[in-house]
Amino acid sequence: MTHTASAPLAPPMHETDRFTGAHMLVRALEAQGVEVVFGYPGGAIMPVYDALPGSTLTHILTRHEQGAAFAADAYARVTGKPGVCLATSGPGGTNLVTGLANAWLDSVPMVAITGQVARPLMGTDAFQEVDIFGITLPIVKHSVILDDPAQIGEVVAEAFAIAASGRPGPVLIDLPKDVAASVTVPANAPYGEPMPLPRADKDALEHAADMIRKARRPLVYAGGGIALGKATTALRRFIARTSIPVVATLKGLGALPTDAPEFLGMLGMHGSKAANLAVQNCDLLICCGARFDDRATGRLEGFAPHARILHMDGDWAEISKLKTADHGLVGDLAHMLNSLHPGALAINDWIDDCAQDKKNHTWPYDAPGDGVYAPALLKDLSQAAGDDLIITCDVGQHQMWAAQHCRFSRPEAHLTSGGLGAMGYGIPAGIGALYAEPDAQVVTITGDGSIMMNLQELATLNRYHLPLKIVLLDNQALGMVRQWQELFFDGNYSEIDLSDNPDFADLARAFGLEAFTVRTQASVPAAIKRLLSSDGPTLMHVRIDPQANVWPLVPPGADNHQMMQEEVTP
């Protein structure tokens, strides 16, 4: 590796008579512009914690390493900069694993630093020794065992550059304790600069424009790559120029504002009917930063059956990975979209058809009965919160309701565990989002299954007085599993009952949060107002119908237009 510059070296941060590998590490993090790290101390990482006081880094002590990883993930999604988490060896490292997998599958830039037993003990089955390097090989973009104190600055710079370049991802640095504790010669910390993606050439772009010109039913399929490629503005300008209808993946929500006339909704398993019908009827599918994930496509052979495929992505390996592209463009997505000028398109009939489908399948929010109707609550909540809202989600029915019914003005405002589907993401992600945008209104939408996965982070909210608003949709069950058992396993309900849940409002109050319970639809407006106007961390516990399902639903193995709908009983 070559490097040409280095950060100016300040005196050691404390105890000027020693300058350890750990100090070098902290200095290297500062040189990368890191402001916040999320972590949990322990034996092998203690030298690093010894070096933290006096640094410019703000350390957030979560109550579990998984919380630290999810918080760092969310911080990265909102800021676009790598999130940083720290853990000790052994269980500290293994507790990071789910967070690393989450960042890997959702392409989130993250640098995870784990302590490791001292080099002479490595390979001896020492106390709290696990091969975290080996364990995480399939779920990191890169990883390093930092076994040379002289290379600390260089390795950290490389880790940040790799995490943020191209298709982002997590990088693990495993730091043996004796390396961290070793007295070393102070050295300037190099600074890693991400390499920009190349730009597609003119001929390839002109071919793409020609495909769009010739299409009569073009459709944009927008994915998480829009936000990763910082291409939101470019996409919106492209749509303004062409008026081409747009569908989005779970991670693409917000790329076009939810209320834009061209936006037809999320596609896929729990997508809108208008979006899925458009996919099935289009004659050109313009895939922008999406990867033909099975939750989006349903039966792949039946996905967009009449369409040519124009695939634009920052990652060459995604082109034709699952669906053969008629034309692939690789590189800077924003540049591609800004460079596509197909001219006037003869697609008015198609635009009208899509608009009519959207109108015909508008969601009815007038559910009968006095109970709280989750889709209506989420719609009202996101409208009341306005454009500064950031929603973090857990995983399950509430996650899909949020995707279907909340209003998103930008992709960074919707933080969800898309690829991994990790329950427990919501609250730590809310913590990370609040450090990324302290002035934002951050709301976590969770369920009674998910909240118990990282409940301990309520203590983190209280410790740092973080004004996270939590909406807990409680159906006393693992609702999504229950729904699938009802529909696809002949109603054989197995291990989904959570009716012995604790009183969540009391529990939240025990952690120092404000909390209240909502039971009726009539009380929802006042409850939303109370939640959004509260000063500190607040939990709104909402009782919902245990039998409620998420609709529509594309059954597994079906085509996207074969959606199941709720049966309305007269």
Add this chain to the structure above:
Amino acid sequence: MTLNMLLMLDPSHGALLRVLGTIERRGWVVRDMTMRSTDCEERAVRIFAHRKALHAGSAETLMRHLAKLICVREVAQETQTRPVAAATVTALGNRTSSGSQSPYYAIGAV
């Protein structure tokens, strides 16, 4: 389908494990493998792989995934005169066969 590849790897921790893991996770099985170190400390690895799973992607897709690994400097299909990954390398930009410049980042001034 079978695939005969030559990969040039960095002499870094876990490079071979990453390559083998990627091949197997993407639905291929390694049937034969040889490795030697070069003068510049690269590891030249020749792998003969067989597509195991019906759902496995194409050989080209597999080589693109391998070329993305930070520790892999070059991937070439042995039966072709031009390294297949050269197209990938060009697309990613700024990668040289010497490996002196990372494909994903540059080290620059603060």
